[in-house]
Amino acid sequence: MKIITAEQFALEKDNTRQQSEHDIDQAVLEIIKEVRKNGDDALRRYTEKFDGVNIDKLIVTEEEFSEAGELVTSEFSSALQQAKQNISEFHQAQKEQSWFLNKSGGIMLGQKVTALEKVGVYIPGGKAAYPSSVLMNVIPAKLAGVEKIAIATPPQSNGKINPNVLVAAKEAGADIVYKLGGAQAIAALAYGTESVGKVAKIVGPGNAFVARAKKWVFGDVAIDMIAGPSEICIVADETAPPAYIAADLLSQAEHDESASSICITTNRDLAEDIKAEIDKQTAGLERKDIIKKSLELNGRIIIAKNLMAAFDIVNKLAPEHLQLMIQSPTENIQFIKHAGAIFLGNYSPEPLGDYFAGPNHTLPTNGTAAFSSPLGVYDFVKKSSIISYSEAALQNASESIINLANTEGLTAHANSIQVRRGESNA
Amino acid sequence: MKIITAEQFALEKDNTRQQSEHDIDQAVLEIIKEVRKNGDDALRRYTEKFDGVNIDKLIVTEEEFSEAGELVTSEFSSALQQAKQNISEFHQAQKEQSWFLNKSGGIMLGQKVTALEKVGVYIPGGKAAYPSSVLMNVIPAKLAGVEKIAIATPPQSNGKINPNVLVAAKEAGADIVYKLGGAQAIAALAYGTESVGKVAKIVGPGNAFVARAKKWVFGDVAIDMIAGPSEICIVADETAPPAYIAADLLSQAEHDESASSICITTNRDLAEDIKAEIDKQTAGLERKDIIKKSLELNGRIIIAKNLMAAFDIVNKLAPEHLQLMIQSPTENIQFIKHAGAIFLGNYSPEPLGDYFAGPNHTLPTNGTAAFSSPLGVYDFVKKSSIISYSEAALQNASESIINLANTEGLTAHANSIQVRRGESNA
Known part of the structure; x- marks a missing residue:
């Protein structure tokens, strides 16, 4: 983990966002074209090619849901239900009402809020499984009043969907689950096939193929955002325990090699202590190989001359996750312009938000917090103006x-x- | 103007949205590349090529603003100020507050609302001039608290910007006006050049080149929407005067040949009367050539068997503008799921909303009202979640x-x- 100054960091950040996506786009456009042309046949062909499994029925059956219910542990079920309650409570507070105003002379103006009719949620799958993403994407749609919520997630090599994902889908209130992954899933949701109903909006995380496919279908359907690699930025002063900071940076770094873990501190001694803690804790972690590569590429401890200088860096980064591990975090929220989620104090680590606290874990990445919001109930409704003279x-x-x-x-x-x-x- | 049944109309609508945009994309991508590489030089070159004028200084000067102020009529100024007041009043009601909730045991969750810092507004220009679009795009941004609002609009052949547009820009509170049009304007706003500051979001209407450029820069900056041709849909019963309906359909048809003017009625006699009125009024209108072509291509009077069948067609169309010229329009809002703006009764014609009433005239087109909202204050803010345990x-x-x-x-x-x-x- 490198310790650098704010000036060195500014130099490093130049031009890191330019990447050629040409090859991915070629493949993605071909897949979209094929799915629009050949429907389910194309879906089965791509599922065999990319997921290595021949799927006859693309829709998860009631039997498969029941089977999944038998397979999950009671501890998991209980944790899932608590998380669901917290997520529901927070997102309930986001609900918007239709309103109108009467003006003199017989004028009425208003804004009608209406839920989207059909929504598609993409959930990554295959070897990994993300039940938390199911809750975070389905619950706000459900609260918004979406009539039909469809999940698409790639099958495992045995042709099944991970049971934890299926239980989360049921718990959150999804209406249908398709065994579909990659760009072909996005194409099917955007344009419809024999088995897959066309939706009005597609949300949810995914790999580069999923992200580019979402960019391409955008306009024909709505999408949430083009998600990039995950980021954490921790602003810490001498009141923050270095072991906690290190653990939080490591939790971000384990996602993948392109994940970005940054700590900004006003205290050089703290920086050294964090570095030592990182080395110590990394050694005992399961995903240490990914973590080491990730930290080498995108892990930095930055020395800022004071808190205001630290906040200045934060606002330029517009990080997905921001932890304020400083003396008076709440008082300093006013200085934060751009961040997806802001975690306050020493006992609000990012994983609390990823899984449990209630606010959405789908957050704007890669600097887009400068103009984008966390996923929310507002993503699943739209407005109509009303004019009466x-x-x-x-x-x-x-x-x-x-x-x-x-x-x-x-x-x-x-x-x-x-x-x-x-x-x-x- | 064709009179057809709901069934005939359903057949016509199949597959009308597929168009090849390949040629435009090639040109647009080349322009974006050039502007990113050569900055102001590229901008001047494209302005000479596309707008036929050699522009040295890309930014409108204070002298040019003063000159414009001298050139506009007092009637225009007065109408503009009244419109501004109505637009401000409506959009004020859209403003959202930050909020938080305390839960037991020392938990605080919240949602912070923050304005975008810099926004770019594209306003079409050249021969035409749209001061109303200036108000509709700049006022909500200003109310949201955007720090810097930049307008880009192509110069006239004399190198100047239309004075009505400049006066509207001043009145609405824009901070800077660039003499730039087309894909080169979008590229400059998205990536910045020597003269043009990079923005966080680009909004505003434009031709196919502007629309495709916005699609391409999306992700690097936010955009409002990909605007298509304008549409009106009027649901009318026997209480609606055919002359009014005809005039409103014609006002839509004059936009361009691809504009879509549809009336759905339960009354065949009314349909015949509207058709006759259209022929009568068209003859006296300045833009009758465009109107005739537009009506031939996309003008339809549809006979529906009852109001519920009419609303069903409306919800499938998801029209940009919907006029309910029926006995009890307000009571029937409940049946409208998808429409950009809903105009109630015989004295709320679309031009009232285009220019004056207050709700935004930037509305989702081409069926996207199924998942998109009118432009609003909410487009110029973003949210950050707050978690404190x-x-x-x-x-x-x-x-x-x-x-x-x-x-x-x-x-x-x-x-x-x-x-x-x-x-x-x-």
């Missing part, structure tokens, strides 16, 4: 509307007002 | 978090909780 109110406004329409050269727009004054120019 | 609260939650992390094979995540229990597995 009385005859008198329209007459009052008519001169201005006619002037503005004619100014833009749109005389038929003016005519629409003029006919209502009994003076069509047509 | 006490030591006791984390201890209480620790078993569940450790179980869920280990279930997903993320043992360093479990370790982050375990070190806080004094029992690291590392």
